Amino acid sequence: MSSGRPGGPEAFEVTSRDGTAIRGVRRPGPGEPLVLVHGVAMDRRIWYESGFLEALGVDAHVITVDLRGRGESEKVGSAEGHGIDRYVEDLRAVFDRFGARRYGVFGTYFGGRIALAAAGTDPRVARAFSFCAHGEEVEIPEGAVEEEARAVEGPDGHRYLRDHFTRKGAPPWMVEACGRVDRDELGAATRGLLYGSDRRTERGHPDQELVLITAEGDADLAPFHAGEKRLGARLWLVGSPTRVRAAGRLAEVGRRLARKEAGS
Numbered sequence: 067m068s069s070g071r072p073g074g075p076e077a078f079e080v081t082s083r084d085g086t087a088i089r090g091v092r093r094p095g096p097g098e099p100l101v102l103v104h105g106v107a108m109d110r111r112i113w114y115e116s117g118f119l120e121a122l123g124v125d126a127h128v129i130t131v132d133l134r135g136r137g138e139s140e141k142v143g144s145a146e147g148h149g150i151d152r153y154v155e156d157l158r159a160v161f162d163r164f165g166a167r168r169y170g171v172f173g174t175y176f177g178g179r180i181a182l183a184a185a186g187t188d189p190r191v192a193r194a195f196s197f198c199a200h201g202e203e204v205e206i207p208e209g210a211v212e213e214e215a216r217a218v219e220g221p222d223g224h225r226y227l228r229d230h231f232t233r234k235g236a237p238p239w240m241v242e243a244c245g246r247v248d249r250d251e252l253g254a255a256t257r258g259l260l261y262g263s264d265r266r267t268e269r270g271h272p273d274q275e276l277v278l279i280t281a282e283g284d285a286d287l288a289p290f291h292a293g294e295k296r297l298g299a300r301l302w303l304v305g306s307p308t309r310v311r312a313a314g315r316l317a318e319v320g321r322r323l324a325r326k327e328a329g330s
């Protein structure tokens with residue numbers, strides 16, 4: 067007896083514009099698909115382990131992607147191959163594959179920055195949510211990033227990240243994720259931030275919904291407020307003293323999103 071429920075989760079592979087294999091899993095459901103985009107030292111498993119996916123509800127139409135160099139997706143190895151435009155191309159390959167007219171995109175940290183960049187360039191992005199990353203121009207201090215790249219790709223790279231995030235109060239799912247990322251890819255992705263990730267993002271089209279999410283205690287709320295004004299973005303604040311600790315509230319944001327869908 068069919069419950070009218072769609073089929074189960076299905077793994078997929080698409081080829082990004084530069085030929086890189088991008089893999090992920092689609093959980094069919096009614097309504098507009100929501101593409102979930104993880105951060106630099108993460109992979110698509112964080113959506114399960116953070117409780118975000120469960121919080122969206124069993125009927126959510128969700129596509130979780132491993133960005134290039136992470137999880138099951140093809141490794142890249144070069145900083146240029148980790149430029150922000152390559153990540154947007156990864157998402158566009160996913161949009162092409164499933165052929166929907168409209169997508170939502172939800173990203174954590176640098177994944178949020180990618181979601182905003184995709185919204186600014188691809189008209190299919192009807193909604194973009196950026197968790198703890200804003201869309202304003204940033205100064206990327208080349209020295210500090212090079213130093214961080216050396217640290218994360220070195221023999222103690224995983225320990226460096228896990229210790230740092232633990233000290234900053236990150237939840238276990240975020241600390242554990244660091245250890246799953248290939249260290250060479252961590253270094254390349256870190257240096258890759260020098261290729262375009264400093265640019266501010268623009269609004270894609272007038273009826274696009276942009277939501278910036280950050281900690282109410284965030285030490286630097288200015289660029290998020292700038293996004294409200296310049297991009298007409300909504301600002302959601304979570305009860306947390308810092309952006310890193312806000313990761314512990316990701317499931318709560320998932321519930322807020324689910325309620326919002328139910329309302330709409």
Ligand SMILES: COC(=O)C[C@@H](NC(=O)[C@@H](NC(=O)[C@@H](/N=C1/NCC(=O)N2CC[C@@H](C)[C@H]2C(=O)N[C@@H](CCSC)C(=O)N[C@H]1C(C)(C)C)C(C)(C)C)[C@@H](C)c1ccccc1)c1nccs1
Nearest residue numbers: 106107175176199204206207210211214230256259263309
């Ligand atoms: C205030 O910063 C935080 O609140 C932590 C927060 N970061 C960010 O929101 C954003 N970034 C930053 O602000 C800075 N960028 C860094 N380096 C680039 C960077 O981010 N990474 C490179 C390695 C990768 C793990 C990732 C990272 O996480 N590193 C952390 C330290 C983690 S352990 C060592 C990290 O910030 N370092 C900094 C140093 C300058 C200290 C090296 C600038 C230069 C862009 C302002 C990030 C989303 C982004 C935003 C826009 C463009 C690029 C990147 C987190 N993001 C993920 C989890 S927490």
